Amino acid sequence: MLNSYCVATYRCFDEKADFTKKARGIAVGLTVGSWTDLPEAKKAEMQRHLGIVLDVQEHEPASGAPASDRYADIQIAYPDANFSRDIPALLVTVFGKLSMDGRIKLIDLSFSDSFLSAFPGPKFGIQGVRSLLGVQDRPLLMSIFKSVIGHDLSTLREQFYLQARGGVDLIKDDEILFENPLTPIEKRVEICMQAAAQAEQETGQKLLYAVNLTGPTFSLLDQARKAIDAGANALLFNVLAYGFDVLSELSRHPDVKVPIMAHPALAGAFYPSPHHGISANVLLGKLLRLAGADLSLFPSPYGSVVMPREENMAIKEVLLTEKASDYTVSTARLQAAGALVDAAEQRDAAELKLKTSFPVPSAGIHPGLVPLILRDFGDQVVVNAGGGIHGHPMGTIAGGQAFRQAIDACLAGESLRTYAERHPELKAAIEAWGIKE
Numbered sequence: 001m002l003n004s005y006c007v008a009t010y011r012c013f014d015e016k017a018d019f020t021k022k023a024r025g026i027a028v029g030l031t032v033g034s035w036t037d038l039p040e041a042k043k044a045e046m047q048r049h050l051g052i053v054l055d056v057q058e059h060e061p062a063s064g065a066p067a068s069d070r071y072a073d074i075q076i077a078y079p080d081a082n083f084s085r086d087i088p089a090l091l092v093t094v095f096g097k098l099s100m101d102g103r104i105k106l107i108d109l110s111f112s113d114s115f116l117s118a119f120p121g122p123k124f125g126i127q128g129v130r131s132l133l134g135v136q137d138r139p140l141l142m143s144i145f146k147s148v149i150g151h152d153l154s155t156l157r158e159q160f161y162l163q164a165r166g167g168v169d170l171i172k173d174d175e176i177l178f179e180n181p182l183t184p185i186e187k188r189v190e191i192c193m194q195a196a197a198q199a200e201q202e203t204g205q206k207l208l209y210a211v212n213l214t215g216p217t218f219s220l221l222d223q224a225r226k227a228i229d230a231g232a233n234a235l236l237f238n239v240l241a242y243g244f245d246v247l248s249e250l251s252r253h254p255d256v257k258v259p260i261m262a263h264p265a266l267a268g269a270f271y272p273s274p275h276h277g278i279s280a281n282v283l284l285g286k287l288l289r290l291a292g293a294d295l296s297l298f299p300s301p302y303g304s305v306v307m308p309r310e311e312n313m314a315i316k317e318v319l320l321t322e323k324a325s326d327y328t329v330s331t332a333r334l335q336a337a338g339a340l341v342d343a344a345e346q347r348d349a350a351e352l353k354l355k356t357s358f359p360v361p362s363a364g365i366h367p368g369l370v371p372l373i374l375r376d377f378g379d380q381v382v383v384n385a386g387g388g389i390h391g392h393p394m395g396t397i398a399g400g401q402a403f404r405q406a407i408d409a410c411l412a413g414e415s416l417r418t419y420a421e422r423h424p425e426l427k428a429a430i431e432a433w434g435i436k437e
């Protein structure tokens with residue numbers, strides 16, 4: 001019987017393992033359990049459930065490096081017949097027990113067309129977010145609420161207004177602001193949207209406010225409805241504390257009519273080790289886009305909490321790509337490895353049906369980093385800052401303005417330093433934080 005397959009790529013470290021044997025062990029162990037001991041008749045029956053080794057690339061340690069650096073990149077194809085069309089089932093299949101079995105990291109995932117088509121992906125995507133804001137021709141700017149715990153609604157309103165007046169396109173809640181008696185979600189949305197309307201009258205600029213959707217899982221949809229009914233036009237969600245499936249269910253729900261911004265809280269427990277966990281491009285890229293995040297936040301290579309640049313570029317690539325081949329594995333490749341492929345289910349489509357998601361490199365961002373951000377990410381990026389806006393020597397409004405000026409300077413092809421001669425807010429920001437080139 002024919003089949004379709006999702007493919008996991010692992011980096012596996014071992015000083016002396018037979019990696020080909022290890023790969024076969026994974027392919028059989030995580031699918032049918034045992035193979036060589038099965039009678040022939042049973043093998044025929046189980047064939048469509050059997051994992052297949054697609055590739056094993058061994059890498060010996062460089063000269064002078066310790067033997068423990070020896071590793072192999074192993075690719076295994078898993079039959080879709082073994083799991084339901086949801087992210088928990090896929091993750092438990094390909095990296096459930098295996099994630100605890102030695103020095104092994106999940107470094108990539110590809111999907112069959114059949115699996116992919118179970119996911120609508122981002123409801124808005126980059127184009128949808130841009131249309132809501134009416135901004136098509138430049139990178140977006142986001143500001144983060146800071147010092148929100150223990151403050152009341154009027155303080156929050158004031159903080160929101162100052163951020164909005166600085167010319168930011170989006171404002172997000174701090175991820176540590178939960179449901180609380182001082183600033184409950186509907187009240188928070190109400191006063192912040194009033195401040196947004198006031199600022200819009202003065203600046204002519206639209207704004208999205210991503211309110212933090214928190215609480216027990218089963219009450220999240222009601223919380224989202226409450227926030228949206230109160231006027232929320234975006235949601236912030238701490239995806240990894242809940243799981244990808246919770247995002248997936250929320251984002252596809254018809255009542256959730258606003259973009260969802262995924263916060264990376266807890267991601268450091270998964271991606272930074274070279275030997276364990278899930279790589280950043282899978283965790284904060286492919287899986288978030290599949291689960292429906294319209295925007296994905298992650299640490300940048302330039303600021304305070306850093307992620308290596310190549311990992312940032314890999315996340316960007318998978319959030320922005322429109323090529324189906326970046327998310328799928330080719331039918332021919334599977335067939336060459338002996339897989340019994342159903343070409344209609346696997347399908348080699350040219351274009352990915354998922355909308356693109358905005359990359360949001362974050363943490364410790366100040367105006368002097370804007371040239372680097374735009375060099376690496378181009379126009380399809382959200383420049384995001386908390387301290388880099390509120391900590392501006394001339395205040396929060398000037399903080400937003402300095403960022404907008406830095407973006408304008410880059411788009412005009414002018415250096416920040418010369419642009420700053422005519423823009424005091426940018427000048428003050430550069431004096432405070434410098435420029436990184």
Ligand SMILES: CSCCC(=O)C(=O)COP(=O)(O)O
Nearest residue numbers: 298299362363364385386387
């Ligand atoms: C680690 S990525 C998330 C960034 C974030 O949520 C944040 O609050 C960053 O604030 P900052 O003052 O460093 O811009």
